[in-house]
Amino acid sequence: xxxxRRQQAIYDYLRSNARQFVYPPTYDELCRALGxxxxxxxxxxxxxxxxxxxxxxxxxRQGIRLVEWESQERxxxxxxxxAAGRPIEAISQPEFLPVPDFLISxxxxxxxxxxxxxxxxxxxxxxxxxxxEERSVARNGEIVVALINHEEATxxxxxxxxxxxxxxxxxxxxxxPMTYAAEQVQIQGVLVSLLRRY
Amino acid sequence: xxxxRRQQAIYDYLRSNARQFVYPPTYDELCRALGxxxxxxxxxxxxxxxxxxxxxxxxxRQGIRLVEWESQERxxxxxxxxAAGRPIEAISQPEFLPVPDFLISxxxxxxxxxxxxxxxxxxxxxxxxxxxEERSVARNGEIVVALINHEEATxxxxxxxxxxxxxxxxxxxxxxPMTYAAEQVQIQGVLVSLLRRY
DNA sequence: TAGATTGGAGAACAATAGGAGAACGGATGG
DNA sequence: CCATCCGTTCTCCTATTGTTCTCCAATCTA
Numbered sequence: 001x002x003x004x005r006r007q008q009a010i011y012d013y014l015r016s017n018a019r020q021f022v023y024p025p026t027y028d029e030l031c032r033a034l035g036x037x038x039x040x041x042x043x044x045x046x047x048x049x050x051x052x053x054x055x056x057x058x059x060x061r062q063g064i065r066l067v068e069w070e071s072q073e074r075x076x077x078x079x080x081x082x083a084a085g086r087p088i089e090a091i092s093q094p095e096f097l098p099v100p101d102f103l104i105s106x107x108x109x110x111x112x113x114x115x116x117x118x119x120x121x122x123x124x125x126x127x128x129x130x131x132x133e134e135r136s137v138a139r140n141g142e143i144v145v146a147l148i149n150h151e152e153a154t155x156x157x158x159x160x161x162x163x164x165x166x167x168x169x170x171x172x173x174x175x176x177p178m179t180y181a182a183e184q185v186q187i188q189g190v191l192v193s194l195l196r197r198y
Numbered sequence: 199x200x201x202x203r204r205q206q207a208i209y210d211y212l213r214s215n216a217r218q219f220v221y222p223p224t225y226d227e228l229c230r231a232l233g234x235x236x237x238x239x240x241x242x243x244x245x246x247x248x249x250x251x252x253x254x255x256x257x258x259r260q261g262i263r264l265v266e267w268e269s270q271e272r273x274x275x276x277x278x279x280x281a282a283g284r285p286i287e288a289i290s291q292p293e294f295l296p297v298p299d300f301l302i303s304x305x306x307x308x309x310x311x312x313x314x315x316x317x318x319x320x321x322x323x324x325x326x327x328x329x330x331e332e333r334s335v336a337r338n339g340e341i342v343v344a345l346i347n348h349e350e351a352t353x354x355x356x357x358x359x360x361x362x363x364x365x366x367x368x369x370x371x372x373x374x375p376m377t378y379a380a381e382q383v384q385i386q387g388v389l390v391s392l393l394r395r396y
Numbered sequence: 397t398a399g400a401t402t403g404g405a406g407a408a409c410a411a412t413a414g415g416a417g418a419a420c421g422g423a424t425g426g
Numbered sequence: 427c428c429a430t431c432c433g434t435t436c437t438c439c440t441a442t443t444g445t446t447c448t449c450c451a452a453t454c455t456a
Contacts (some may be wrong), residue, residue, distance in 0.1 A: 023203045024203075060225060103395060123321045123326070123394070196321065196391060
């Protein structure tokens, strides 16, 4: 069964913001978060998600509400791999990693696998997992996921030149910094932590 | 069985404040702590937690109350900091970090904070947290916590020269490998993963 | 243009989660 | 034996929550 636009939006919201709610949200809370003023309206959408098997109601029939589909471990989605100069290589079905709280921020996060050596001098190696906070603005010096010309994604240190141009600095002395017009570069997230398995 | 909001909140409270109570708390004490004025109300919630197997009543049937369910994952102990050339600088009271399963090994592990830059070319920076598997033997090429002359601890890559001598390789081109007689070097653990906060 | 679909507002309803408070009975200590 | 303390059980109450309905606007579609 196919979802309507709004149903998809609500489902996406639940998936990416499940972590924000300490306890499973009530309809009222979701309404507020989604900008609705009627529980009845929400209920129709949620019901559609339940019918589609994407969400399930809480066991205790009331007082509390629904739960994310793969409820239990509210992990961070591992969305794919990022290699300098290419779009993010998405995994078809994101895997959810149980990243501990002290390695994530308050806002929605996701995990990417780093491909390549462009940040090697910042201690970010090929194959490392990076936790990225979803954000469209960043401060100078932060390491960001940037989308260039709406197609290439890359992980670089940000340098805002304050003249409508932005320079992305690799941390690899064999690579050159690249400067772009500000409108060519979109910030997609900011590095908050790093995980590496040996 | 899933918990209601209040049950979850009470359970969270018990988990995070278990240490405050020298003796297991009475219902009255819990009521005061939780802002309740009726033991009866509390009892309903506690009973739900008992049914869910999250808490169990004290053996001594009366006078005392419930006990934290011990099976909760405690996490990995953060034992202190390791700086090349010094003993491990222990924290007086180890903090337990909830490290996810995919970042630890089957055997006992602990966490150290890395001080210094001696492994910087292996992507291990000053301030990083390293998860170490407790082990007294290691293979060539593994990164190990080694104790030298029973006093200096250091994190280095291991090279067994197979002639009763061992070389510890820093990953920093401005530092020199050090070679020791095999009996001077004790392996204390092997690096299994790395965590870094930005 | 007419009908169907989608998305939302708001009222009304039934169920219960959550709490208050009283009472009971076992245990304990003097 | 009495005074307490403490877990337990009971009844009663209320605000909140999920649910169902009806009504309406905007958009899509034939």
